[in-house]
Amino acid sequence: MKISKLAIFGVGLIGGSLARALKMAQGVDHIVGVERYSTSLTRALSLGIIDSATVDVSQAVQNVDIILLAAPVAQTPILLKKIAPYLHGEAIVTDVGSTKSDAVSAARSALGDAAWRFVPGHPIAGGELSGVDAAKADLYVNRRVVLCPQSENRIQDVARVRSMWHMAGAEVCEMSASQHDGIFAAVSHLPHVLSYALVAQILDTPAASLKFDFAGGGFRDFTRIAASNPEMWRDICIANRDALLHEIDAYLRTLGMLRTLIDAGNGDCLEKIFTRASQTRMQWAKQQEKP
Amino acid sequence: MKISKLAIFGVGLIGGSLARALKMAQGVDHIVGVERYSTSLTRALSLGIIDSATVDVSQAVQNVDIILLAAPVAQTPILLKKIAPYLHGEAIVTDVGSTKSDAVSAARSALGDAAWRFVPGHPIAGGELSGVDAAKADLYVNRRVVLCPQSENRIQDVARVRSMWHMAGAEVCEMSASQHDGIFAAVSHLPHVLSYALVAQILDTPAASLKFDFAGGGFRDFTRIAASNPEMWRDICIANRDALLHEIDAYLRTLGMLRTLIDAGNGDCLEKIFTRASQTRMQWAKQQEKP
Known part of the structure; x- marks a missing residue:
């Protein structure tokens, strides 16, 4: 299930490694990176981790298949509010935060009727180093990713997120947020x-x-x-x-x-x-x- | 300050490594090993870690310079009582336990007027493995040994224990038991x-x-x-x-x-x-x- 356009908010170790893995697996046509600071984006572009970069949320989300929230978790509610007005078509949102009940609450509050678009996720991986320079294509190989599907989620959307992590080499399992x-x-x-x-x-x-x-x-x-x-x-x-x-x-x-x-x-x-x-x-x- | 006779109660990693180090430094003439089980002693003898072996406390302590208590700490009060009747001349006792106030109390109770013979010690060293087979001559090199001299101790006896650990390559420092x-x-x-x-x-x-x-x-x-x-x-x-x-x-x-x-x-x-x-x-x- 190839992704046409993936938007990554926060291109650090976690987001950058997924980008590298998906590119290596030829699982994505275009990755756009979104950051508050354009210097990190310039670095990600020069490393070939992303195909385009923007600080403009509406532009990033346009015609997107999957939006990955990989910025520090305190940003999640803010980012969800920012992207909410621009979600159209089949666009779905997933995240990588270490806590899930709060992410679900934030999504319900920010997205309202569109909360079905949010599929909560948590890759169990990391490293001593952080930042885009530490990103590596094999970070998720044989590592686990927990998805916490909600009753609002459509089965095919959960499958799309699962497929994305499979392409990065991860094992995916499901459980409730609590x-x-x-x-x-x-x-x-x-x-x-x-x-x-x-x-x-x-x-x-x-x-x-x-x-x-x-x-x-x-x-x-x-x-x-x-x-x-x-x-x-x-x-x-x-x-x-x-x-x-x-x-x-x-x-x-x-x-x-x-x-x-x-x-x-x-x-x-x-x-x-x-x-x-x-x-x-x-x-x-x-x-x-x-x- | 060469040791003529050293008695080691408990020839495991800690006692065995000190024996190996002192032999390598030519700091001791004779080491007698004392254990409850003669099988461990046979092994220590065959490895050349000790020069003689006995389960007889009176024999082990005869004409001894230093007695090292290196059995599990719960044995310390029992061993002190066992050796008490045989302490003569300049013989001193030291230990390797991780706790010192209890060792001091046990020595005062078991040795009475001879409590001046007990110089409490604690080498800060160890390893994943235990037992005599894991003993190695360099275990104490650049590691610290804490001595907790008591008011009863004679200065020259504390110096003899310090010298023994120096010969094994350790740094020795002093502080109170508490x-x-x-x-x-x-x-x-x-x-x-x-x-x-x-x-x-x-x-x-x-x-x-x-x-x-x-x-x-x-x-x-x-x-x-x-x-x-x-x-x-x-x-x-x-x-x-x-x-x-x-x-x-x-x-x-x-x-x-x-x-x-x-x-x-x-x-x-x-x-x-x-x-x-x-x-x-x-x-x-x-x-x-x-x-």
């Missing part, structure tokens, strides 16, 4: 908050520099994600507030329970919990190694 | 508890397998230490209970504060905290890379 947000709150958003919290806590103690001085390999692994982009994680925390608060509350209870066991010197129960966690983590690692 | 325990509770023991807690929490939810299925790189790094040895971490949690509870309580407050900010949608404050943590973590990583 299931998606619950899963990622637990395995991604909560760990980021916990990791930021540990560094923040050490920072605010008198012996901070001595503590960092003696921090070793365990600290290094645990806090690697505390070096993540602060604006992006601020946005994710707020966008996925309900699911994240649910996980934080459960975590406060779990940690409180471990605190009670440590305080009571209950080694048997502690060992049982640590053993179960340790075995699960080792099994998970083995599972991940499988091709 | 300062040591506070630092390691914050940067090592707390992160282990937090990492175990996350895996334990996900395990006990209905969608656990789906969550693990979608767990990615952030989860992998954050939970790497949740695969650690459960018995060892049970022992550390209980041995360092007071300092660890202090850190857990501070963490519960920090996480509660972040929860309030997320609940209130206070993006500005969240971003400030995340930014400070992220910058600190990146700076820490740069510092670690320095030779």
Whole structure:
């Protein structure tokens, strides 16, 4: 299912890599890049990642098949409002944000009767580097993309988005937006908050520099994600507030329970919990190694 | 300061690596290994890591210069009681445990008037593998060893332990046992508890397998230490209970504060905290890379 015209709002690592992959797969005739800053667009053009560039939304959306929203997630509601007046024909919109319930709400509010055009998506891929220069054609190969189809969506439109990601080499799976947000709150958003919290806590103690001085390999692994982009994680925390608060509350209870066991010197129960966690983590690692 | 006779209780990665290093540095005349199980001793003998082996404590301690306690930390009080009756002359005892206040208490209780013989130590080194087969001569090269001298210790005895670690290539620093325990509770023991807690929490939810299925790189790094040895971490949690509870309580407050900010949608404050943590973590990583 070849795409005639694809409009990418935000040509960075995520949008740029999809563009490169679709071009390599000969899955698209024309890609137009849309950015707030024309310097990024010039770079994307010179790298051959996009075929044309514009800051004019109406021009970008004209005769478009698919609009990909790949700018920082806080932009999604704003972009949806900007494109709403220009959506015609078969044009559909999809996104790449890490949270989905908020994207669905934003689409319903911005698009109204045209909310059927919005197919929410989340590619599970990324990298240490960001920006258009880091974009690569194989970023999505064998990586998963979650789509969260809504009752308003037409089956053929969900299929068009699925087909686009297949062409980029991804595996596509579907779940509800609330299931998606619950899963990622637990395995991604909560760990980021916990990791930021540990560094923040050490920072605010008198012996901070001595503590960092003696921090070793365990600290290094645990806090690697505390070096993540602060604006992006601020946005994710707020966008996925309900699911994240649910996980934080459960975590406060779990940690409180471990605190009670440590305080009571209950080694048997502690060992049982640590053993179960340790075995699960080792099994998970083995599972991940499988091709 | 060459050692005539060194007795190592527990010839695994930690004790075995020190033995190999001291032999390579020609810093010791005779090393006797002491273990509960003679099979490990046979292996250590055949690898040339020790010169003699025994399960008889009185024989091991006879005419000894330094006794190194390198068995699992829960053994420390038991071993101290076992060796107490046989300590004579200039014999001193040191250990390698991750917690120091409890080791000092155990020594005072087991050794009584001879508590001056116990010089508490903690080499900051380890590896993925454990056991005598993983022992290597360069494990301590440029790694740090913390000594926590007590008021009872004689200056020349602390110097003998320092000299032993220097011969193995380590940097030796000194601090009080309570300062040591506070630092390691914050940067090592707390992160282990937090990492175990996350895996334990996900395990006990209905969608656990789906969550693990979608767990990615952030989860992998954050939970790497949740695969650690459960018995060892049970022992550390209980041995360092007071300092660890202090850190857990501070963490519960920090996480509660972040929860309030997320609940209130206070993006500005969240971003400030995340930014400070992220910058600190990146700076820490740069510092670690320095030779």
